[in-house]
Amino acid sequence: MALAARGEAAPAATDDAPIAYLERVRDYYQALGYGTPYEWAHCIDVPFTRLAKPLAACRVALVTTAAPYRPGLGDQGPGAPYNAAAKFYRVYSGDASQDPDLRIAHLAIDRDHTTGEDQATWFPLAALRHAVASDRIGAVAARFHCAPTNRSQRATLADADEIVARCRADGADAAVLVANCPVCHQTLSLVARALEGDGIATVLMGCAKDIVEHVGVPRFVFADFPLGNAAGRPRDPASQEALLALALDLLEFAPAPRTTLQSPLRWSDSAAWKRDYCNVAHLAPEEIARRRAAFDAGKAQAKALRERL
Numbered sequence: 065m066a067l068a069a070r071g072e073a074a075p076a077a078t079d080d081a082p083i084a085y086l087e088r089v090r091d092y093y094q095a096l097g098y099g100t101p102y103e104w105a106h107c108i109d110v111p112f113t114r115l116a117k118p119l120a121a122c123r124v125a126l127v128t129t130a131a132p133y134r135p136g137l138g139d140q141g142p143g144a145p146y147n148a149a150a151k152f153y154r155v156y157s158g159d160a161s162q163d164p165d166l167r168i169a170h171l172a173i174d175r176d177h178t179t180g181e182d183q184a185t186w187f188p189l190a191a192l193r194h195a196v197a198s199d200r201i202g203a204v205a206a207r208f209h210c211a212p213t214n215r216s217q218r219a220t221l222a223d224a225d226e227i228v229a230r231c232r233a234d235g236a237d238a239a240v241l242v243a244n245c246p247v248c249h250q251t252l253s254l255v256a257r258a259l260e261g262d263g264i265a266t267v268l269m270g271c272a273k274d275i276v277e278h279v280g281v282p283r284f285v286f287a288d289f290p291l292g293n294a295a296g297r298p299r300d301p302a303s304q305e306a307l308l309a310l311a312l313d314l315l316e317f318a319p320a321p322r323t324t325l326q327s328p329l330r331w332s333d334s335a336a337w338k339r340d341y342c343n344v345a346h347l348a349p350e351e352i353a354r355r356r357a358a359f360d361a362g363k364a365q366a367k368a369l370r371e372r373l
Contacts, residue, residue: 079335079336079338079339080335080338081338082273082274082286082288083274083338083341084274085246085249085272085274085275085341085342086104086274086275086278088341088342088343089102089246089342090102091342091344092342092343092344095344095347095352096352096355096356096359097356102215104250104275104278104279105217105250105253105254105278105279106278106279106280107257107279107280108280109280110257110260110280110281110321111257111260111261111282111321112260112320112321113260113263113264113265113266113282114265115237115238115265115315115316116237116263117237119200119201119202119238119312119315119316120199120200120202121202121237122201122202122237122238123201123202123203123204123205123234123235123236123237123238124192124195124201124202124203124204124205124236124237124238124239124240125204125205125207125208125209125231125234125236125238125239125240125264126160126187126188126189126192126204126205126208126209126239126240126241126242127209127210127211127227127231127239127240127241127242127252127255128166128186128208128209128210128211128241128242129168129171129210129211129213129242129243129244129245129248129251129252130166130167130168130183130186130187130210130244131150131151131152131166131167131168131169131170131210132152132158132164132165132166132167133165133166133167134150137149137150138150138169139169140167140169140170141167141169141180142179142180142181143175143179143180143181144167144169144180145169145175146169146170146171146172146175146358146362147169147170148170148361148362148363148365148366148369149170149365149369150167150169150170151170151212151213151366151369152170152210152212153212153214153369153370154212154223155209155210155211155212155227155230156209156210157207157208157209157210157230158207158208158210159206159207160189160204160205160206160208161206163189164187164208165183166183166186166187166210167183168180168186168244168245168292170213171213171244171245171248171292172245172246172247172291173244173245173290173291173292174290174291174292174337174340174341176290176337176340176341177290177331177337177340178291178292178293179298180292181299182298182299184295184296184298184301184304185292185293185294185295185296185297185298185304186242186244186292186293186294186295187208187242187295188240188242188269188295188296188304188307188308189204190304191295191296191301191304191305191307191308192204192240192308194305195308195312200309200312201312202237205231205234205235205236205239206234207230207234209227209230209231211223211224211227211251211252211255213244213245213247213248213251214247214251215247217250217254220250220251220254220255221254221258223251223255224254224255224257224258224259227255227258227259228258228259228262228264231259231264232262232264236264237264237265238264238265238266238267238315239256239259239264239265239266239267240266240267240269240308240311240312240315241255241256241266241267241268241269242268242269242270242294242295243268243270243271243272243276244291244292244294245291245292246272246275246291249268249270249272249275249276249279250275250279252270253268253275253276253279253280254279256268256281256282257279257280257281257282260282260321265282265283265315266281266282266283266315267282267283267284267311267312267314267315267318268281268283268284268285269284269285269287269294269295269307269308269311270284270285270286270287270294271286271287271288271290271291271292271293271294272291273286273288273324273326276324277324280321280322281321281322282318282321282322282323283314283315283318283321283323283325284314284323284324285307285310285311285314285324285325285326285327286324286325286326286327287307287327287329288326288327288330288331289331290331290337290341291341293331294307295307295308296308297329297331303329306327306329307327307329310325313325
């Protein structure tokens, strides 16, 4: 008898498993001609802080890796190619009572399937305000905080300490962190660990399950969406509200560290989009060469920006 006829779920197609970003990214950069694979952060022990008060009385901070829009630095809008000029290298904070213009053109998001048209998909400030209005949380912290995406784990840990200090200064009881590209997921995993170690409960929202779980975090809401959409589908407030609701539930009820909650939402009826990101099996030699040249140019540009700081 067929599974469906018995009322049982049919098995998922092979390509409907979460993308193995650690493997995909390693193979991609090796194909581009880079040497020793990057060593991702990996932690055995995971700090865990329970909320010290009911969530409805908590002040919640928002932490992102998005960058402020800066005119004159090239295309940063919907559909923009990777833009190293728009990167930033120091923690910055913004007024959470305002509506900032934050972009993700400086990150290695899934440009085949992410439009970058709706910042609510990577910066759920509006959804957090709705959570305040519905008495789900007590308040949004006065400032949001933005972490540079840096392959240097030493630099990232220093940035994490700065974000902890800023969240403490703002009186935050908890924090929601939203990751975008593969390195973003490592960056904010390390920030979450630092916050938890200092007594601030956290939940990380992301799309790269294997990276976050490899690093090791207290609470993780996994959206099986293309990178750049950890907070919901573009122009779909219902999905954005649903994902934040899962994050707040996990913040309140997670029983122990390393708790992952997978969203039931699907990006589309087909999982074919998962075949594309950094998949060298789909790239012709000339395309690999073009991407190597573009990556080298971006690295040179980023190095020049860092040296001017």
